[in-house]
Amino acid sequence: MELYLAFKIVWWLLLGVLLIALAVMVGMDMGVGTLLRFVGRTDLERRVVLNTIGPHWDGNQVWFVLGGGAIFAAFPLIYATAFSGLYIVMLVLLWTMIVRPLSFEYRSKLPSTRWRNLWDWALVVSGLVPMVIYGAAIGNMLRGVPFHFSWNLTSYYTGSFLGLLNPFAVMCGLLSLALSIYMGGVMLAGRTEDVLHRRATQAAKWAVMVALVLFTIGGAWVSVMDGYRLISGPAAGAAQSPLHQVVSLSAGAWWDNYRAVPVLWLVPALGYVGMLLGLSAIRAGRTTLAWWSGALAWVGVISTAGVSLFPFLMPSSTDPSQSLTIWNSISSLRTLIWMTGFAAVFVPTIVAYTSWSFYVMRGKVNAQQVEADTHAY
């Protein structure tokens, strides 16, 4: 039982690692997509922009795919309930994400301006929309989602599509978009020259300032909004379903964990440090430092939400006592142990070869290279 509890906590942390890696790596590419038409004003400029992430977007996107797979494996009830409950949102997310691989691969295959403009706009939309949805999804977890279960754990979603676009969730979505634009801007500033470099730097500066403001408003908002509190239920380390617990709703409950363990304030502080450091780094033109600061900001922002929610993952606003927590939505011990083994071997391997791939493709991308390389996008 204690072992199970330990593995539950480990997988909650790994879920965080996954969501952060997804936000950092996919978010960066999405930011580049969002900025495509702002940073690149001519066709050649846009090709330069695309080729900075050309060799990497596909590998990075796997963090998103792995996000789906790992949540399925480790938190099957979250996978089942969240993705079906947020159906229309998921469709919009998928439909916009689906366009991306084609846009990268097909855009420069034909010379027609209309053809290329079409794919460019597809890249902008497929960069912007998924990041807003990503943030809004996390925002909706803090708000609670209108779902409940029948006796055999069939889940029913009782809300509407528009209900998911409530002001708080939209604000979280914009925060996520701002951070992704920052990361994309920093990436472009580091890998391009002259006018592209200047535009990207400019975008990154503005984006991180917006993110600072939104993160602050979000924190204040969370302090007063209704939060969920686990009153009683099976022991955290026991196998359980979400049918046997009592959960209450009260304003400000999302700050409980911070009040109880004040050292946790360091988590949102990390978010601020990342953003402020990022702002000064990009101003100083130190793009590598700015990139890592942005990654740190993501760590802070996502962990802040995670700590607030703990031990909840997806509270139910319809029937709070059927809320999904770490304890009741996680996989069995055996599955967690196997998954931990695979993650322990493969995550470091992935980090190693991804780093190598960035190392091989290092250096600035410019128009001459793009025009000379028949394999370029």
Add this chain to the structure above:
Amino acid sequence: MINNTVVELSRLQFAATALYHFLFVPLTLGLSVMLATMETVYFITGRKIYRDITQFWGKLFLINFALGVATGLTMEFEFGTNWSFYSGFVGDIFGAPLAIEGLMAFFLEATFIGLMTFGWQRLSRGTHLLVTFLVALGSNLSALWILVANGFMQDPQGAAFNPVTMRMELTSFGALIFSPDAQTKFVHTSIAGYVTAAIFVSGISAFYMLRGRHMELARRSFRMAALFGVLATAGVITLGDALGFVGGHAQPSKLAAMEGMWKTEPAPAPFNLAAWPVQSEQRNAWKLQIPYVLTPLLTHSLDAILPGVDTIEADAVKRIRSGIPAVQALRVLSAHPDDAAALAQFEHHKDDLGFGFLVQRYAAQQDVSNATEADIVRASKDTIPNVFAMFWSFRLMVACGLLMLAYFVVAVIFSLRGDIHRQRWFLKLAPWMIPIPFIACEMGWVTAEVGRQPWTVFGILPTWMSASSHSVAYMVFSLVGFVLLYSIFIVIEMFLMIKFIRKGPEPHVTGAQYPIDGPTLPRPGAPGRGLVDGLSVSASASSME
């Protein structure tokens, strides 16, 4: 309450998205291995023609790959969006291979495909070859893990129901991954991908030879594809036979439907070469039989009894009766997890829980306590998949397989004789073969997944319970959306593919550009020629294992 229209629409959507996805996957699987083979020849011989061959097919590979990635995104999330109950019920087992697929295979494939495309100038020849091999390894590993996951749906091994968490949980990871169905189907499916790629490459090469274009590239590519294809097709057929053998034990209902066996017949049973199955009357309106052949074909013995539809339904009735108390006990346990009487009742009947769920669909208020005799009989009839669809999709797949085998045998003969470019009738035929492996793959999917019905997890969880509780309007919206979007994509993909095939390799790739290699293509048997051919053969043979 579950709405049957929603379930049917969910099935339709899954079938549509999976079948679209599966148009691109086999070619990716096979072409990645062929690219690795081609590049190996380049690495060893150092002849530039092989680099150009690799790069040309690599370009077509990427056009196809983009759509495989795009449509694959949907698959990773569709269990959650549309099969919510399924996901919660078996996610503890089924999710793991999907996650491992991401960790072990997708990252490998996607990261190195970037380097494979962009790294020609930056990597040494050896390193680039390694990168290409890693792409091929990644795509084949992804096939392994997705078929481990699918193997669990076909023949659930290594799992047991836990009444506390109200779901299936993993009991043996080894049993899950070494499930005979999963392993056999992995080899069958990945080699089917090699066949697809071989037909694709040979068909396009034939098109060039017919026009007298890019002869150097076309003849070499054709020979590789022919050798690759003949081995792979033989492999697919062998493994398909093994799959029938394995599947017969795990899923007698699938087998009965595939063969149109309405009655259990004394061994050795006759084989229906062709028939017109009528499900409502449980008979074949007409049939063309070969006596005694079916039993040895499927069981590799003469005296094994193959259960027909009648036996399978009778068996189902018994299990449904036993499943009803299992569902009743579970309902008590849901509210009172410690109820000892309910627990004892559940333990006694738990193996038939799925059959209890099967009749729940027809019982009044979907409460098994209200199930009547008529409901039980109706549910037992559900255990037989659509016989007509099964019978003919299977036969279509096999016919395509045999046709391709014949094609490759002829192709190899012409190619090794060295007069393929003079066999104009064959060169004209070859491009028309390109759709055949795609039809075979799609029919294979239909045989495997329609044959699994009425279950999502065979014998454990019925399809009707597995779907998400969406409204009909949502389902219509998403189904129409997916079909529209994917159809647009496929039109664009075909357009680009055909355009780039017509365009051919980069302009500098013509025979005249390779004076060092010798201006004429050496004939088989000529000195110095055996090395290259020998290499390409052994490389394709080793990737086959």
